[in-house]
Amino acid sequence: MGAWASGPAEHEFRELPEKTGFSVDELRSLYKRFMQLCNEEGTLRQEDFEKIEHLQLNPIRSKIIRAFFDKRNFHKTEVGTVQEIGFVEFVTVVSYFKLPETNQTKEQAAELRRKKLRFLFNMHDTDSDETITLEEYKYVIEDLLSSYKTIEKETAKAIADSAMLEVANITGRSMENCGSITFEEFFQILQDVEVESKMNLRF
C-alpha cells in the first residue's frame, strides 16, 4: 500500500476510480496483485501472464492474455497490440468485468452490454479488421475443444460452419458473402445470452 501512495504516476491513479468505476479499496487490492504479477517492475509483459498457474489449464488462455495487450480494449481508438502494459491499462481491461451499478437506467444497461460484447468481439477478432471470419471462429472452437484430446479437425470446422449458418439465418443475410460477422451481427446473435449479468466478477 505504500507503493500506492508514493507511486510515480500518482496523478493518473487519482482519476481511475471515476474512469473505471472501481472503488479505492478494490483498486488497492488490484494494485497489489499487479505488483505481484510483474515482480515489482511496474509493467506487465506477456511472459508474466504465462507464469500464472491458474491460467495454465485454461483452454483460451492465449486469447485472454492477448486481450490485456490489445489496444482496442483501452478505451482508445487505436488498434494493434502493445508489448507491455502499465497499471492503468491493467485496470481498464479488468473493469470490463465489473458488476453493473445498481439502479441503472435502461440506456446505461444497454451501453454496458454493448461494451462487454465489444470486449468479447475483440477477443475473437484477432486480426483487428472489425469482422470475425470463419477462420477466426474456427480457432475459437478449436481452443474450446483443445482440452479434449480426441478431436478431429473436421468436427471443429463443421461446428464453425454451422455457427456461421446460424448467424446468417438470424441476421437474415444472404449466404453469398457470409464469411464473416460484423460487430452488429455479433450483437444480434448474442442478445439472448445475458452478458451484462453473466460477465461479472466480484472484486
Add this chain to the structure above:
Amino acid sequence: MPARCRWAGAWRTFPRVRWVFLLALFAGAVASASAGQVNDTDSGATGGEGTGHHSRRAFPVLAVNYEYIRMPFEISLWILLASFMKLGFHLIPRLSGVVPESCLLIAVGLVVGGLIRLMGETPPVLSYNLFFLCLLPPIILDAGYFLPMRPFSENVGTILVFAVVGTLWNAFFMGATLFGVCQAVGGQLESVGLLACLLFGAIVSAVDPVAVLAVFEEIHINELLHILVFGESLLNDAVTVVLYHLFEEFGNVGIVTLADVFLGIICFLVVAMGGIMVGAVYGVLAAFTSRFTSHTRVIEPLFVFLYSYMAYLSAEVFHLSGIMALIACGVVMRPYVEANISHKSYTTIKYFLKMWSSVSETLIFIFLGVSTVAGPHAWNWPFVIATIFLCLISRVLGVIGLTFVINKFRIVKLSNKDQFIVAYGGLRGAIAFSLAFVLSAKHFPMKNMFLTAIITVIFFTVFVQGMTIRPLVELLAVKKKKETKHSINEEIHTQFLDHLLTGIEGVCGHYGHHHWKDKLNRFNKMYVKRWLIAGERSTEPQLISFYHKLELKQALMLAESGSTAKLPSIPSSASMQGESMRRSTRGRALPQISKVKEEEIRKILRANLQKTRQRLHSYNRHTLIADPFEDNWTEVRLRKKRVEMERRVSDLLHLNSIPPKPNLSCQRMMMGAWSEVKVIVIVKHSTTHVHTTKYVLLLTHSEQWAAMKGSRGAVCGDGALLSGFTVAPWRFGTRTSNLLITGSFPYPLGQPPPQ
C-alpha cells in the same frame, strides 16, 4: 339433428360426472354384494366340512368372490378414477384454462368422498404411509431428475436462504403469534401450549412441492422465479423434518432447553447433509450400474427407479430428509446414466416418471378432497381465521425481509414483482396434511382443530391463490418462460464465458465460484466420467454432443418441412479451394415435393433414421416432446471411422446443372456445410422402369448433391457412379425400399466413375 348435437355436446361436457356416478355405484354395489357373499361362503364352507356330505347343492357355474381381489381392485379403481378425471378436464375446453387442475381434483375428491359417505361406508383417508411411501416419491423423483441444473446452481444461495431461514421464520412467527392469539381468545384454546403451537407452525409453514408444481407448471413463468419457488419447496423438507421431530419430541416433555436448541441445529445439518449424501451414494451406484447394461437394455429404467426409491427409503430409515436424498440421487446420476443408456430406455424413463408423477399428483389431490369429507373436524373460528391470516402475513414479511438481504449479494436483483410472485406462490399442500394427521391425539388433544385449520389453509392457498395467480401474472406482466432456441452460438459463448471468467479470476488472483466450478468440471472429466460412463462417450466434450444434437434436429426439421424451405448454404471459405465453388453454390429453385411423398419421408425418417439422442428438457408433465430417433450412435461413429473420406467432398463437387434424366425429378434439400454426408431425403420413385428404383438425395456440401440409386451404388447427378460407402437399406411399409446413408463419400462426385 339439433337434438342429437345437444346430446353429443352434453355427453362431451359431462363425462366425469357420469363416470363418477358409474364408478361410485359400481363400488358401492360390489361392496354391498361382497358383504353378503362373505356370509354365504363362510357358512357354506363350515357347513360342508362339519357334517360331511349332506344336502348337495347344484354345482355353482358362476361364483363371486370379491374379498379375494378386494385390495388391488379398489386401488385400481381409484387410479382409474384419477385417470378419468385427467381425461375429463382436458375435454372441457374453457375450464382447464381458468381453474388449475389441482382445484378441480380437490372438488372431485369432495364429491367422491360425499358419495361414499352417503352410501354409509367410511371414505379412505390419506394415510401417512400411503402418502409418503407411495404417492410422494414419484413426484419428487420426476422433479429431481429433470431439475435444470444451470439455473438451480446459479441461484442455490438464494434458494437455500429462502428454504432454511424463510421456513424457520414462518414456523416461529406463526407458532408464537398463534400462541398469543390462543391465550388472548381463551376458552377452548387456552389449553394449547406453546410447543403445540410451534409444532403447528412448523407443519403449516412449509411450502409444498406438489402444490407448487401443479400450479406453476400451468402458468409458464420465467425460469428464475420457477426455480426459486420450486427449489425452496424441495429444500425446505429438511427444515420441516427437523422442526417436526424436535417439537413432537418436546411436546411430550413440555420444556426446551438451550442444549436442545443446539442439538436441533446439529440435527438439521445432519438431516440435510446426510440426506444429500445418501442420495449421492445411490446416484453414483446407479451410474456405475448403468455402465454395464449395454447387453440388457430392457431393465435399464428399472435400475434408475429402484436406486432412487431405495435412496428415499434409506434416508427415511434414519429420519434424514428423504426428499433431499431423492433429489440428490436424481441430479447425481442423470448425466452419467444418460450417457450410458440407450435412447429407448431414456424415453421409457421419461415417460414412466411423467406418468407416475401425474397419477400420483392426481390421487393426492383427490384424496385430499376425500379426507376432508372423512376426517373428524373441530371447527374453531378464531383459530382458523388467525391461521390463514398469519400464513399470508408471515410469508409476505419473510420474503420481503429476506430479499432485502439477499439482493445485496445477488448480481441480478429480485424486483418487487418477483418478490410478489415468490410470496404468492408459497402454496401449502398435502405434506402439511399428512404430517398433522399422524400426530398422536394423546399428546395433542387439539389435533382435530389443527387438522381442520390445515385443511382450510390448504384449500385457501390452492383455490384462491392457485386460481388467481394466473391472471395476476398476466396483469403484472411478469416475464414468461423463454423459448429455448438451442443455438450453437449461444452454447459456444456460454462455454467461452465460463473459461474467460475463470481466467480473469486467475489473473486477478482470487478464487471466485468460477474457479471452483472449473475445478469441479475438471475433476469430473478426469476421474468421475471415466469410471461411470462406458466406452468412448466418456471423453466426448459437451460442445460436440450439443452440436450433433442440433445437427440432427435440423436434419429432421428440414425433411419434415419439405423442399419448400430454401435454406442458405454456407460457403465455408476455409475449406473450399476455389472461388468457382462459391459461385456454384448460388440459390437454386427447389421443386415441390408431393404430399404423399412428404408423408412417406416423414414416416421413414422418424422410424428409421439412425442418429444420436435428443435431450429435450421438459419439466411440464402435460407436454412430452416426441423423440423420433433411435440410438445407434456407436454404430454411426464406427461407420464414420470405417469410411474414410479421401478428399473433401466439397472440393470435388462441381455440379452446376442437373442433367435431365428421363424419369428423375429430383428435389434438393440444402443443409449446412458438413464435410460429411449426413442427411438423406427420399426424392422420387420411378415407376416407368421394370424395377422400381429409388433415388435418394444426398446432401454433401452446400448445394452440391448426388443421387443414389437402389442399394447397388450411387448415380451422381451427371452420371458419375459412386460406390464403396456404407448403405443401410431398409424397407418401409410399401414395396419400395428407401436408403439411408451415413458416412462419407470416398470418391469424388462429379467425375466419371471408376470402372
